[in-house]
Amino acid sequence: MSDTVKYLLDETKIPKAWYNIVADLPVPPPPVLHPGTLQPIGQGDLAPLFPMALIMQEVSAERYIDIPEPVRDVYRQWRPSPLYRARRLEKALDTPAKIYYKYEGVSPAGSHKPNTAVPQAFYNKEEGVKRLATETGAGQWGSALAFAGAVFGLEVKVYMVKVSYQQKPYRKALMEAWGATCVASPSEETNAGRQILKEHPHSTGSLGIAISEAVEVAATHDDTKYALGSVLNHVLMHQTVIGQEAIAQMDMADDYPDVVVGCTGGGSNFSGIAFPFIGAQLRGGKKVRVIACEPSACPSLTRGKYAYDFGDTGHLTPLVKMHTLGSTFVPPGFHAGGLRYHGMAPLVSLVQELGLIESRAYTQTKCFEAGVQFARAEGILPAPEANHAIRGAIDEALRCKREGKKQTILFNLCGHGHFDMQAYIDYFAGKLEDSAYDEKELAAAMADLPKVAAE
């Protein structure tokens, strides 16, 4: 039997609809609140930021929402993405477990992010928008939106967290190669940015600040809308092409996972692989253990409070109920820049509250150790974010070994690490540190959550 097994679907098998887990949850999601009134918002309140098609998806309770053909046409460039049986890794671990991974690094931007960037650009273009403003941390989302903007002929303006802007010139260059404009945040271009710079002239920025800048630009320009790369319901829903394909591919392998593992920052790649399996379970299918793996330096699911909070530092965004470390929390430095958000997607938070998923936190050195073991066995160099999922999957495989169990483990390899080589250089040089956050600062940030009557 071959050592490498790839399960590849024909492109006619690209899902025809996105899956909306809201339809199968036993309770409705808590309402989103207006930042000014703290009352549930109406659809019109979001209209300055998003095109109506996406607003309708955000509040939809329909189980399936059709994927427009022009979006499937673009997906076709790299979808269906491959599912692999990691036989060489199984052998290296000497585990009786079967390990499968879905590989999203085959997209032009190298991660799962184009799954939502493409439909977001499409719907905006359809509704006559000329320009999209967004934020990016490590640059994965910014480059995915730059790619999607190039495909549909939209201008893209990216506010990139200043410390990443300085440390990751290659991600910026990738955005520019696709024609996007990228500036360091906080910038002098927005009120939100100028205010931060006035108070903290040497601010290195944060996702929360960059979101404030992008939202402000969208809110104050008629031809510009805002695009978010994670957290929101419609973003998570777009990612469900991952899990839907994985179910079909596991079926090709005549197998079904006992355990599904993903890494969580804002929650979108995790939802993409997990929600279709959780939905099948909720509709009477096989029970699956689902494990969210997050960085111990930014542990929203394992340490955060389930409460209403703002999505940004400037408190311009609506409030959502989520696991949050507080919108003023600034995590210590670590290399998985895509997992530095203070909150967690409301739907991921809700499924954890409902007992449908587990979560665990890992230090970065443990994750890089897993990532390098994976690379040497399977040949693909993972993104630092994805290393958290690999760590979780390897730990599960080692548990199976201890327990002598032949379980099936599936994880999402959400992207490659080609733009994260400095992190690997630091890891090989023994320079990676597992910095802990300051417990007092975390306590202060979590004590400072907005007071909301609805809770």
Place this chain on the structure above:
Amino acid sequence: MSDTVKYLLDETKIPKAWYNIVADLPVPPPPVLHPGTLQPIGQGDLAPLFPMALIMQEVSAERYIDIPEPVRDVYRQWRPSPLYRARRLEKALDTPAKIYYKYEGVSPAGSHKPNTAVPQAFYNKEEGVKRLATETGAGQWGSALAFAGAVFGLEVKVYMVKVSYQQKPYRKALMEAWGATCVASPSEETNAGRQILKEHPHSTGSLGIAISEAVEVAATHDDTKYALGSVLNHVLMHQTVIGQEAIAQMDMADDYPDVVVGCTGGGSNFSGIAFPFIGAQLRGGKKVRVIACEPSACPSLTRGKYAYDFGDTGHLTPLVKMHTLGSTFVPPGFHAGGLRYHGMAPLVSLVQELGLIESRAYTQTKCFEAGVQFARAEGILPAPEANHAIRGAIDEALRCKREGKKQTILFNLCGHGHFDMQAYIDYFAGKLEDSAYDEKELAAAMADLPKVAAE
């Protein structure tokens, strides 16, 4: 009709044999000469450097050589690679031509190089070799061999041209992630390296020097063999999986190319796409124009002499008849590090002498201009080497536009540019220069070719 068209073969369609163009050429290739005696070498002369299976492939005149199943199993991770119809690029160019590209950047190492690294590692492992020594310029070949070594459990030692070693720490980190050892060449580890450093303490290295070091290590260690990433017959043959798949994919599209374009450094990716089409033509099939695109800073096919020359600076390798700029020629700086070799593969040189291909040289700024146009239309950021093929394909498409011809153009997109972002940054900053070589130095290098009685 969809704007993106992907032609993807089922993995059972991975070719079962490599194609050997020698079987279809009207003349046999000139013999390889011993560097000491200048007489044709025997198979035994190569035994210190290569495993016998590869030596037999090097001298074979059989049309097809079976691909071992364990090699096909590894190929399966990314092969068959996709063939795309570049509709968005066609539209951007407003050309009546149809443009197709075969994309080899889907391999774990991001280029076509694993197509030969994998069988080379396999045959060495089969014959009990413990360690492979090789050279690398920009790092594509070194990382491909590091990947293949990880798969088959072989140690890999890479001599990396010093200027690249210093400028491209990320390629080195990628090799290390796969467990290989990478040192800057010239090094203190070999006689060849020490001699260069004695004469030129600040030498920044060259491919020719790095080859001398790797060959020396293989020749002087029983457990170590040498691996070369281009130029040799067996290497070119391994790459023919590209063109064989492309023929089947063009057939799926119910089309056949009028023009086939590839970039040339040592000649392997070009041969991979072109030789199966040239072979079909030689066996009575449709005539195809085949165009080799090389950098004007290192123009072996367009300016080199067709003559016997050494493959390395230290004159340790056998002599082959090829288009050469002289083994002492050092090209000026440019960003397509994979296209800096002083010579051209003997089989590519021979097909040019036979009038079966055309060649042209391009400056790097013209190539980057084409690469960025391609990236904005098609979404994939190409390697600087591949930009030469894109330039050639776009020029052909623009010719078709001028002439009002609906021709079909196929080119090989041999790799992505994720490890070449500094080149794009320099291009966007207007810092790329089209340095010319010194005509006197070139004349001197070409006057210094070895005198061989056979010519």
